[in-house]
Amino acid sequence: MKFKTTALSLALAFAATTGFSAGPFEKTECIAPAKPGGGFDLTCKLAQSALMDSKVIADPMRVTYMPGGIGAVAYNSVIAQRPGENNTIVAYSSGSLLNLAQGKFGRYSENDVRWLAVIGADFGAVIVSDSSPFKSLKDVLAAVKADPTKVVFGAGGTVGSQDWMKAALTAKAAGVDPKAMRFVAFEGGGEAMTALQGGHVHVYSGDASEAMQQQKAGTKIRVLAVMADKRLPGDLASIPTAKEQGVDIVWPIVRGFYMGPKVSDADFNAWSTAFKKMMDTPAYDKLRAERGLFPFDLVGAEADAHAKKQVTGYHKLIQEFGLAVAK
Structure with a gap:
């Protein structure tokens, strides 16, 4: 046992002095x-x-x-x-x-x-639950303009974060000071999506790709707009851009x-x-x-x-x- 311990110690000492380490693609x-x-x-x-x-x-x-x-x-x-x-x-x-x-x-x-x-x-997206009364980005803007206290935005980030910026730009497009909008911050997109499903927030200013993945997994959500210069290909081709709906917001x-x-x-x-x-x-x-x-x-x-x-x-x-x- 003593020999084995000594041998191991010598091996570790050799590795340290020679700079030996595991390769970058191991574990x-x-x-x-x-x-x-x-x-x-x-x-x-x-x-x-x-x-x-x-x-x-x-x-x-x-x-x-x-x-x-x-x-x-x-x-x-x-x-x-x-x-x-x-x-x-x-x-x-x-x-x-x-x-x-x-x-x-x-x-x-x-x-x-x-x-x-x-x-x-990826690109920003305006996302609501499948049961939401909002059917388009214009519906969201109209509701925010009518009473910003009745529309709750949620996202995976605090004030000043990327998702907050997307929500703020949406509120601004409705003619509302972003500081007046109701916003709930979550640790990540997964938590925000759960809150959307539970009705705790009404609009999720997330990302197009994660929305697509959630839909494929069976999550009942609806994407109202993507924040891209033009329509995105593939599974998102049917989703209109914010620009198409009269809102000049692009967020790559x-x-x-x-x-x-x-x-x-x-x-x-x-x-x-x-x-x-x-x-x-x-x-x-x-x-x-x-x-x-x-x-x-x-x-x-x-x-x-x-x-x-x-x-x-x-x-x-x-x-x-x-x-x-x-x-």
Whole structure:
């Protein structure tokens, strides 16, 4: 027993001195920074399927849920406690970048992680329950204009979040000050969708792709409008845009992944290459389309530059809405 213990100690010491570590594609993990059922969950599960199909990973990627602060808990945890994990990726969206721009992730900024990849684009959507009296976006606007206290918006985010911005733009289109609208914040899209079903909120300002997935799963909801320049293809082709209904609101959403700040260049580049290989396959196009996402592929340095550019743009939007920035 003593020999075995000594041998193990020597092996561990050798590994430490030689820099030996597990490969980046062993025991992989994707962190979804919310509870199951929302956009982060969708993003992780897309990577989980596509990386297996393209044979980048041999074993299924584990999906871990880390809700809190609409991404802040996961962001801080990875930077402070897991900065060098070469087999861990974290889902993010434009909403994550918006929160960063508002200082909602604490003392860390967009420069404190390694932005790995953008794997597709989504668009905002105005969603109601199947039993809702609202049959079109114009119905919602008319009700909000008549009495903003009688229409409750719900979304996976607090005031100033991406989903709040979509609700605020909808209220503004009705001629109502966004500060006067009734808004309930949830931890993620899954909770907001449940509240919509229960009648606790009347309108969910969510994302087109997650709405499509919920409908496929049998959730009784109706999408009144998508916030895109033109109608989206596939399963969403029958849904009119907000523009078609006389409301000039366009809200694109990117979905992607970041890694910890101390992941080595070699491992980061290996992941970048893997994502590029994955997204270049026809099989990936099919998987992405099934989840309601649309082509928008960036990896490595391009993905990093895009994330930082978006944060800069959101700083301007925050000023326009007069939102406070956390210190």
